[in-house]
Amino acid sequence: MFKWFNKKKNKEEVIVRKEALEDYRKPLSKKLDTNIKLIKESIGHNPDVLIREFKVGGSNLKAAIVHIDGLADTKLIDEQILKPLMLELPKINGSKVATTIKNKLKNSIITTAYIKEVETLDKCILQILSGSTTLFINGNNKALILDTPGWEVRAPQEPDTEPAVRGPKDGFVETLRNNIIRLRRRIKDPNLVIEKFQVGRRSVTNIAMVYIRDIANKTAVDEIRIRLEERLDVDDIIDSGFIAQAIKDDFLSPFPQLMFTERPDRVVAALMEGRVAIVTDNTPSVLIAPVNYTMFIQAPEDYYESWIYNSLVRILRYITTFLSIFLPSLYVSLVSFHQGLIPTKLAITIAATREGVPFPSLIEALIMEATLEILREAGLRLPKPIGQAVGIVGGLVIGEAAVNAGIVSPIMVVIVALTAISSFATPQYSIGITFRTLRFGAIIAAGFFGLYGVLMFFILISIHVIKLKSFGVEYLAPFAPVRIRDLKDTLIRAPLLLMKRRPQLLKTQDENRRGE
Amino acid sequence: MITKPKDKISTIQATLAISATIIGVGILTLPRTAGKAVGTPDIWLAVLLGGLIVLVFGYIVAKLSQRFPDKTFFEYSLDITGKSIGYLINIFIVVYFTLLAAYEARILAELIRTYLLSRTPIEVIITIFISVGVYLVVGGINPLVRIFEFFFPIVVFLFLFTMFIGLSIFELENLRPVLGQGIMPVLKGVQATALSYLGFEIMLIFTSFMEKPKDAVKATFIGISLTIVCYLITVVVAIGGLTVKEAQSLTWPTAAVAAEGEIPGAFLERFEVFFTIMWTLAIFTTYAIAHYISGLGLGQIFKRNINPFIYGLVPVIYIIAMAPQNLNTVFQLGDILSYMAILTSGIIPTTLLLIAMIRGIGNEKKKF
Known part of the structure; x- marks a missing residue:
């Protein structure tokens, strides 16, 4: 319909936009001092970037951890990283190669649950800015990323926008991780897929596309993935509304083409029907797609x-x-x-x-x-x-x-x-x-x-x-095109015993949701 | 957004498309036209017989199209008769559907002027109507058939509701005597009633869009049968409520049934408003399909994208719709359309089917 619009867009000069971390895409050095200098040059201008240099296990081996004050949990760093490294470490022979030490630290000393090695500066910086702690060891061109999240999470409460008389009273919060947990706790199916994306050149926001692999329609899942990858070339994603507006089909329509919800039960029901949920970090509104009109007339309580x-x-x-x-x-x-x-x-x-x-x-x-x-x-x-x-x-x-x-x-x-x-x-x-x-x-x-x-x-x-x-x-399915089977859940809500199949309009892979 | 020939419609959609197309202007005036042709209260028999005859032609149309399941009429007519005659037939069909669209638009405007907006200029009513129609038609075949699905329950509900109201003035005495003057008046009226079923010829084109072209006959039969039921209800209620004499003299006899009926304690005073809503929806669907087919026909004749033709047809339809000076001329246009319909839905498909069978073109071997 808007061919002229696209044509015009093509004619425009392609504006070259920089990724926020583009300048730092370089390998780490073996020398600790150089690495620390690199970090200082990139993010060290801010007072909340804490660099703590120390010597491993009383030996002469120099090491340093970098984290951001408040984003990482100081208590965790003290107990699980600094303490074992500085005090409890058995004597290390100075002659040993630095790589061996790193592996030993990784495998038997440091007790954080999540640990990862990175080789480039930009990944270090991104991890530090996301709340992890980075450990540099002299003589090593790899840094260890230790997961130490320490920011505050709002307690889940019943969402103001969608109150219900019956039903679970927990709502989504502003943290991606906690929101995923909320879904995990309700679906223990190994086929639950959580695909993570990072969008926003400056905000680097984590979003996760969640669906059940053997239910959701593959074409719809692929379509959503493509749109998330292609249409979200923006500087920041402040709310999931940005995503909804970027990926919806018709931006001129007054009708909502993705559903926002703060209720985990609603998202789980949608996933079980074969829809896809998009969870965005920093917002309690989870998106559900694809949608049809009747969804907006239904409440989880029904x-x-x-x-x-x-x-x-x-x-x-x-x-x-x-x-x-x-x-x-x-x-x-x-x-x-x-x-x-x-x-x-x-x-x-x-x-x-x-x-x-x-x-x-x-x-x-x-x-x-x-x-x-x-x-x-x-x-x-x-x-x-x-x-x-x-x-x-x-x-x-x-x-x-x-x-x-x-x-x-x-x-x-x-x-x-x-x-x-x-x-x-x-x-x-x-x-x-x-x-x-x-x-x-x-x-x-x-x-x-x-x-x-x-x-x-x-x-x-x-x-x-x-x-x-x-x-x-189709937005008006099951009324047009008519899906007789799905009409059971529109003007009336048929007994659950009779709704043995998933909605036909979603063309799911696994249609049965109830035994005989 | 551009109509692809690949767009497919389901059997239900095709069925409803047939009903939605047939139920248009015809039913508004059916008690009058049939009443004039028959002259006795046996109109319902004539309607039934007319419907049965139409079923035969519906069968022919569906069979013809099934021989060419991936081609529309505008394409296979060339295969059957050769290019020169084929183009002539195609142009004739396009003209027919263009006139039909204009006729529907004009009748709607007249109806609206009679029952809803007595002072609004007819030009404005038609302009709005055509503009809304174009918005639908440029979307291609799928939105078109989906709107039929969506409107169908609404139309059926309102139809039954108005007919139910009409029952309040119903008297069985008006329908008697059955065959009081023998079968002859009924037979005389069959031609008029059969013509009120015009519209099923859209299967010449729609079969090629069907997911299962082998269901074309089924779709046609069910589609026409639904219409027969509607027509029978209309005629029985109208004649039972108004008597044959009155039905013959009224311009819009079917609307009058709704207007005269009453329910005690109802919110609205007059019920023809429901009737008008229903017929606006019904006429709209017929209009949209006629507009679409003439656009598609032009597109396939000139082998171009059809949307420019659909836009191009707008002024043509508007001018034709505005051409008749008064209601009588409009009804004369309706008569011309009926005669053209004998050709488009009767003679042409039958001849083409015969030629195709003799020449052995199309999918003959597949027995559907």
Whole structure:
């Protein structure tokens, strides 16, 4: 669709951008002093880079460890590295070759769980900046990387954005490692694959693509991997939102094409269905792809309670979806174009309440919707206790006053309030945003062309959604294309006993998820 | 984004495409046209018979296309009749579908003007309609058939709902006597009712897009049968509610059924709004497919990418749709289309199938 865009892009001069560590891609020296000089030149300008030189086991062999204050755990360094090296080490003959010593240290002295040898400066620097401790030994052109993470991790708590009555109360945190653990603890399948990437030239952010090897559709996995590798040539990744925007299919669409979640149970359910999760360091929002529309109408809780109740809830959610997009526009079109369609008594009531309202209903609706959005935004940005006050003041006082002043009709207030409540009833924040955006389009269409406008707007959105794909999965599946088997988990939530297969629309490798 | 010939559609999609195409303008006026042709309350018999006849032609169309499972009509017509005649036939089909698209757009605009927007200029209504249609059509065959799948349950639900409302004025007496004047009026009406099924000829093109072309006959049969059921319900409810005389005189008899029906305690006063929504969706699908096929036809005649043709057709369709001065002229256009449909869905496929069989072209050996 955007061929011109790509053409233009190709014509542009290719801007040469440097990797942050490009200048340091050189081998380490055998001499300890040279290595320390290299480190000092590269990152030593900062006071929190700590270089500790010492002599191994009372001999004359010089060594040094480098770490960053606060990023590495000092206690761990003391007990597992410095203490054994300096005190507990049996006497080393000075004549022994340095390599042997290094191997001996590695194999029998140092007790950290993770240890690795590196030969180049850039890898040393990256590891130091990631919280590891680097050990240089004189006479060795290899450095030992010792894993000593020491930064603080937020305790897992129930995510504010996706609260649930039933279900696990732990949420993702800001550390990649802890988030992966959360998934590991729930899936003990050896086929669970965690592919790590480092993206962001300056931030060097760790991201992990997680999927189950013998379930997930290979084409989708490859597609996601390619996009992660090709489209993320940026300086920094501050939040997983950056990744979502970079890899999604249609960047002009108002619909979310990847799902954000802070709930591990949701991610595990998605993995088990054959989807892929992308965990990003420094953000609690984990991405799920590929997605389809019905996912945004489902909540993890749906599967924890009786299917009868949850089927009713599902139907309710589809109704609220409809209301949150179309209710104000239907009202506007009925009042301004098709009064004849309203029952006479109600029409008289509406006419009576609208008497004295100076605006046409289109403007009235837009004013009210805009006011509501302002209130919502204000409530969101303010500190929590004040935010609630703003909601109450705005909702009750302003609404009441506006009606009394005759600026808006009371029925419009009812309509707008109902719409707002409906849009907050969606289980996913990101699709709620979409509905709110589309609502304005529908209102304007209704204001100009009545029901015909609303209907054409509906057809337009339908076409858009039908054209939309998320990593090869049709967005509106299982409705279009129809996947009869998957319809069991859409408008209703069939008993789990009946959902023996994984969603057909994901074209998984292993379809069965339940024994006979 | 560019339509590849490789795009495939499933059997369900093909089936729904047939129903969605047939159910368009025809059903709006069916009680009137059939009522005029038959003249007795036995219209439903004529509708049934017409449907059965159409099934035969549907079979022919599907069989013809199955002989060339990887080619559309625009390609294999050249193989069967040779280039010069083949091109003539192709151009005729393109003209037919272009006229059909324009006709659908105009009828929709008239319907909207009657029931929803009495003061909005018809030009605006048609422009919006065509613009939305183009957005769909340029996406190629897959979004097209998927939108049918998506709209189908909505249309069926609204259809049954409006018909259910229509039942409130239903009187069985209006449908009697059965065959009061013998079978002759029914037979006279069969031609008119059979023509209301025009649209199944899209299988000439759609078979080549099917994942399993051998299901083409099945898809055609189910697609047409679904339509027969819809038509029967419509005619029975309409005649039962309005009587033959009234149905003959109303411009939009089917809408009138919905308009006159009532449910006590309902929120809305008049129900033709549901009807209008349903028919906008139904007409939209027919329009989109007609537009797509004429674009595809032009593309395959000139062997080019089809999207420029789809855009190029927009002003043509608009001008044709705006050409008729009044509703009567629009209906005359509908009559012309019916006659063309006899050629496109009856005579041409039958002749081509005969020629193909005699010349032994296509996949004859494979018995489907």
